[in-house]
Amino acid sequence: MSQHIGAPCKPTVAKRQEVKAGDVIGDSDAFVSAKIHSPVDGVVKDIANRSHPVLGRELAVIIDVSEDNTAKLPKPESFESFNLQDYSQEQILEAITTAGIVGMGGAGFPTNVKVAPNEKMPKHTMIVNACECEPYITCDYRVMLEWTKQFIAGVKLIQKASGCKTVHIGIENNKPKAIAAIKEVLSSTSDSESIDVVTLKTKYPQGGERQLINAVMGKVVPTGVIPPMIGLLVCNVATAAATAEAVVLGQALTHRALTVSGKGIKNPGNFYCPIGTSVSDLIDHCGGLTDDAVKVVLGGPMMGFSIADMETPTTKTSGSILVLTKKEIGKANYLARQTNCIKCGRCVGVCPENLIPCDIASSVRARDLDRANRFNMSACMECGCCSYVCPANIEITGLIKTGKILNARNNRK
Ligand code: SF4
Ligand code: SF4
Secondary structure (H helix, E strand, C coil), X not given: CCCCXXXXXXXXXXXXXXXXXXXXXEECCCCCCCCEECCCCEEEEEEEEEEECCCEEEEEEEEEECCCCCCCCCCHHHHCCCCHHHCCHHHHHHHHHHHCCECCCCCCCEHHHHHCCCCCCCCCEEEXXXXXXXXXXXXXXXXXXHCHHHHHHHHHHHHHHHCCCEEEEEEECCCHHHHHHHXXXXXXXXXXXXXXEEEECCCCCCCCHHHHHHHHHCCCCCCCCCHHHHCEEEEEHHHHHHHHHHHHHCCCCCEEEEEEECCCECCCEEEEEECCCEHHHHHHHCCCECCCEEEEEECCCCCCEECXXXXXXXXXXXXXXXXXXXXXXXXXXXXXXXXXXXXCCHHHHHCCCCCXXXXXXXXXXXXCHHHHHHCCHHHCCCCCHHHHHCCCCCCHHHHHHHHHHHHHHHHHC
């Protein structure tokens, strides 16, 4: 029931109730929230707390899949003759809300709230985050390559719904086939004049909103300023593809493309799978673990979360599951013990948000959230660079994530 930023949903179904794929199973009256739908036909087995990839344990609706459930398949062919003029701004916004779409790149901000025109903060430019800069993850790449028309249809629909005059698709230069496919669709379809493709240098981190805006437009977004305040809207590839499914096919956000990778998995790949599938089911589907698998991560190697409970369900924002071996993690790191901060400043030098990660981390460790907030903890984009370079092996990013969760819990009270 917690798959987005904002108010979690409350279950709208009861134990033993039959549900059909696409039925609403969770909802909220809050302004910032998004509906949750069943991805399968089945019966509600339980409503109980389950492991959550980020928040510890959260309320979940557990559904026994019925034997005659039909697997939902992607329908990229439905967008061959897409015509933007068939959909009004109101229709698009309504479909996004009804489908429960949220930012699927990781943030999980409800898309209807983000995209809806706002008189106080009018949006003029949309930037599509097509970078997918973390190693291993390729699900957005496959969407751009295999469902190009669907992806571009989603971009045009979000542009129309938001009122943005211009769209820049920011994509890294290590994806030449996707760049060619997108340019081909843009040059052969109508309503593409205001959309361009900006090829970027491949580097990490690039997918954070501030970094992307700077790379695409050369604009520096100051700390404390969010993109809508300066007329910008950032959305990602999966969100655009889901928007096209919602508007054109009337489908709720129940499935997504997801990468299962790492040397610890026998048959890695990209899958279009029901949201809520457990990590263990996905690993089994990929042939299981190799003998030297030691770590399972939900998300990428830099920004993801290690998980211990294999029954953890995927959510709308889960783009990948990695299973890493001792060799991939690095023997030194695998065995390394955390030591005291030696004040080397490396974490400060690499932080793309110009923060002082060591001081934020030590504040969180001391449970001094006021001090952590004075160091601007909320501006951290959780890129993981500080932890990566720390010679003392301090889990700086993990501490910052914990600090943010504690902040959110305090705010809820
Ligand atoms: S994870 Fe570390 S390096 Fe990355 S933005 Fe946060 S504090 Fe800076
Ligand atoms: S990189 Fe690690 S050891 Fe160096 S200042 Fe930052 S936290 Fe301390």
